[in-house]
Amino acid sequence: MTKQSSDPKKAKPVQPLSKAGKPKEKEAKWQLRLYVAGNTPKSVAALNNLKKYCEMHLCDQYELEVIDLLLHPQLAAGDQILAIPTLVRKVPVPVRKIIGDLSNEEKVLVGLDLKPIKN
Amino acid sequence: MARPTKKSPVQPLQKTPTGIMGFDEITGGGLPTGRPSLICGEAGAGKTLFSIEFIVKGITQWGEPGVIMAFEEKAEDLETNVASLGFDxxxxxxxxxxxxxxxxxxxxxxxxxxxxxxxxxFIRLGYAIDSIGAKRVMLDTIENLFGGLKNEGILRAEIRRLFSWLKNKGVTTLITGEKGEGSLTRQGLEEYVSDCVILLQHRVVKQISTRLLRVIKYRGSLHGTNEYPFLIDEDGISVLPVTSLLLNKDISSKRISSGIPTLDEMFDGKGFFRSSSVLVSGTAGTGKTSIAAYFADATCRRKERCIYFAFEESPQQIIRNMQSISIDLQQHIDTGLLQIHAARPTLYGLEMHLVAIHKTVKKFKPRVVILDPITNLVTIGSMPEVKSMLIRLIDFLQEEAITVMFTALTFNKDATVQTDEGVSSLVDAWILVKDIEWNGERNRGIYIMKSRGMKHSNQVREFVITDNGLELVDVYLGPEGVLTGSAREAQQLSEATGIELRTHALNRKDRELDRKRLVLEAKIASLREEFESVQDELNKSFQDEDLKKEIMERNREQLTKNRNTRNSADDKTKQ
Known part of the structure; x- marks a missing residue:
């Protein structure tokens, strides 16, 4: 779980890229962040669920960053994190948040606005 | 949920002072240390301000760092909102x-x-608390979470967990909550915060709103249960603890002058008792304010501080008006001994006035307070309310050993019937200035209705306002009653004339007497002469008689002798 998928390195260079509008032609690249707090069942479930959906619907068009707030509590305020686990869709804008263990696929896809791709 | 903290259970409840004026007195020390307290009230009741003051005062006065977790306002908004209170x-x-x-x-x-x-x-809060070592936390308003998250069940469980988590962390927390229908807070937060609940309220009476604070619950501690009015002004919140009416204050037998020597004379020649209360009542335009100004002036001349609360006139107006009777209040303001606070009674509620007076008095620490006039307060409260406020005010001022003078306007012609908001029974001295209308003019009569604990004059004096100030003059009692004004002057004049005439008459009589004496003395002299001449006459006749008698005696002797010799000669011849 605490595999933060080398998050800070990946996340930072991507953000300006997306803003520069470069990846526009081939479906904006998705940038997702999952906030967890330690290795709780809810967090594990959320991560597993998320991975599943992403593989299914986004293929390689996404970057997932997992942030453990127990290790980086200072990051919680930036994305206005209250609930754990929280999934934040940073790109494409607008920012969307999905909280919970992401067990309801339908809701997650609606929340991420992923429906069209599935179709 | 109330898991005991590490502290030993026998220890009495520790309290964290809030630094909010008056609140710590009500609660006997502040909020329960290391526990969450709830402050609830309607929108605009002052919850956020109260909490921020708790945090900021904690930092500035007790060096306890604090965390503000705002669910409503952004940090910048909070900053600007409280900047006016001097919180940076x-x-x-x-x-x-x-x-x-x-x-x-x-x-x-x-x-x-x-x-x-x-x-x-939790992580955000914990991070904030740990990074500055916070002792105080404010959550404003956590109920907003209910607007953002749908799953109420989870939310409630989590809030419950949050409070007990805060308790375990040992931070003193203040949670604000919006008042709901039929419950203290909309989401029933009071269920979770069981240690201390404070309710802030707004009450509008006669279009004037009063802020009220009540400690609903304070587990493990004594607390005042009354509604306490509080004030929000440039110094933040001040709560007014309604002082107890235990009547156990220290009393003073020192006397202070009223500033009018002739009035002092009526009070046994020494004036009022220090830290007593004096009521000056009278109909409009009888010079109540002038008496008050004199008292203020006298106080400042003794180098004592004085606060003048004016409910009718502005400070400038009072200063100007008093100059006309040669009282210069401006000089005392310049030296900082006198403060004039002018406020329309309708500016805020009765309780608020009391709080404002409390605050000013606590700050300035005067020896004398003047309220002019208290009757105007009736416009914002009923008589019993005004009375209760004044009772508390008198009580507070006497506790602080402050002499207070009220002026009261009587509407009734018969001033003795009017009880002046019922305070006349509370005050120690009651001076009545009365209109005496007679002979086509209005004059002022002054007398002392009561004066506790001292000999005082029972005389009605005439109260004269001249360019040089106030003066009390003895009134004249004529056949038609008391004489005042020009009637008194006429009486004075006629008496003066009478004296003149009398002395004149006396002089004439004296002279006549002298003359009579002279005549009498002359008569006596002549009589004595006469008597002497009569005496002489008598003496002479006595002497004559004696002489005659002697001569006759002698003659008879001679005669006898002669006869004898003749006889012998006869004999001789015969012989």
Missing amino acids: LKKLQKDKLLWIDHVHVDRSEIEETGEYDLDGL
């Missing part, structure tokens, strides 16, 4: 004494799927 939140944040975290929840941004908890919030 920016600087405190820079000094690592204050941490403001704005928690934003927007339902439209958030989708909920499945189980979650609020660990994110």
Whole structure:
């Protein structure tokens, strides 16, 4: 779980890229962040669920960053994190948040606005 | 949920002072240390301000860092909102004494799927507390979470967990909650915060709103249960503890002058008792304010401080008007001995006036307070309310050993019937200035209705306002009653004339007497002469008689002798 998928390195260079509008032609690249707090069942479930959906619907068009707030509590305020686990869709804008263990696929896809791709 | 903290259970409840004027007195020390307290009230009741003051005062007065977790307002908004109170939140944040975290929840941004908890919030709060070593936390308003998150069950469980978590962390927490229908807070937060609940209220009576604070619950501690009015002004919140009416204050037998020597004379020649209360009542335009100004002037001349609360006139107006009777109040204001506070009674509620007076008095520490006039307060409260306020005011001032003078306007012609908001029974001295209308003019009569604990004059004096000031003059009692004004002057004149005439008449009589004496003495002299001549005459006749008698005697002897010799000669011849 605490595999933060080398998050800070990946996340930072991507953000300006997306803003520069470069990846526009081939479906904006998705940038997702999952906030967890330690290795709780809810967090594990959320991560597993998320991975599943992403593989299914986004293929390689996404970057997932997992942030453990127990290790980086200072990051919680930036994305206005209250609930754990929280999934934040940073790109494409607008920012969307999905909280919970992401067990309801339908809701997650609606929340991420992923429906069209599935179709 | 109330898991005991590490502290030993026998220890009495520790309290954290809030630094809010008056509140710590009501609660006997402040909020329960290391526990969450709830402050609830309607919108605009002052919850946020109260909490911020608790945090900021904690930093500035007790050096306890604090965390503000705002669910409503952004940090910048908070900063600007309290800047007017002189709280510099920016600087405190820079000094690592204050941490403001704005928690934003927007339902439209958030989708909920499945189980979650609020660990994110806990982590943020924990991080904030740990990074500055906070002792005080404010959550404003945590109920906003209910607007952002749908799963109420989870939310409630998490809030419950949050409070007990805060308790275990040992931080003193103040949670604000909006008042709901039929309950203290909309989401029933009072269920979770069981240690201390404070309710702030607004009450509008006669279009004037009064802020009220009540401690609903304070577990493990004594607390005042009354509603306490409080005031929000440039110094923040001040709560007014309604002082107890135990009547156990120290009394003074020292006397202070009223500033009018002739009035002092009526009070046994020494004036009022120090720290007593004096009521000056009278109909309009009888010079109540002038008496009050004299008293203020006398106080300042003794180098004592005085506060003048004016409910009718502005300070400038009072100063100007009093100059006309040669009282210069401006000089005392310049030397800082006198403060004039002018406020329309309708500016705020009765209780608020009391709080304002309390605050000013506590700050300035005067020896004399003047309220002019108290009757105007009736416009914002009923008679019993005004009376209760004045009772508390008198009580407070006497506790502070402050002499207070009220002026009261009597509407009734018969001033003795009017009881002047019922305070006449509370005050120690009651001076009545009365209109005496007679002979086509209005004059003022002054007398003392009562004066506790001293001999005082029972005489009605005429009260004259001249360019040189106030004076009390003895009135004249004529056949038609008391004489005042020109009638008195006429009487004075006629008496003076009478004296003149009398002395004149006396002189004439004296002279006549002298003359009579002279005549009499002359007569006596002549009589004595006469008597002497009669005496002489008598003496002479006596002497004559004696002489005659002697001569006759002698003649007879001679005769006898002669006869004898003749006889012998006869004999001889015969012989």
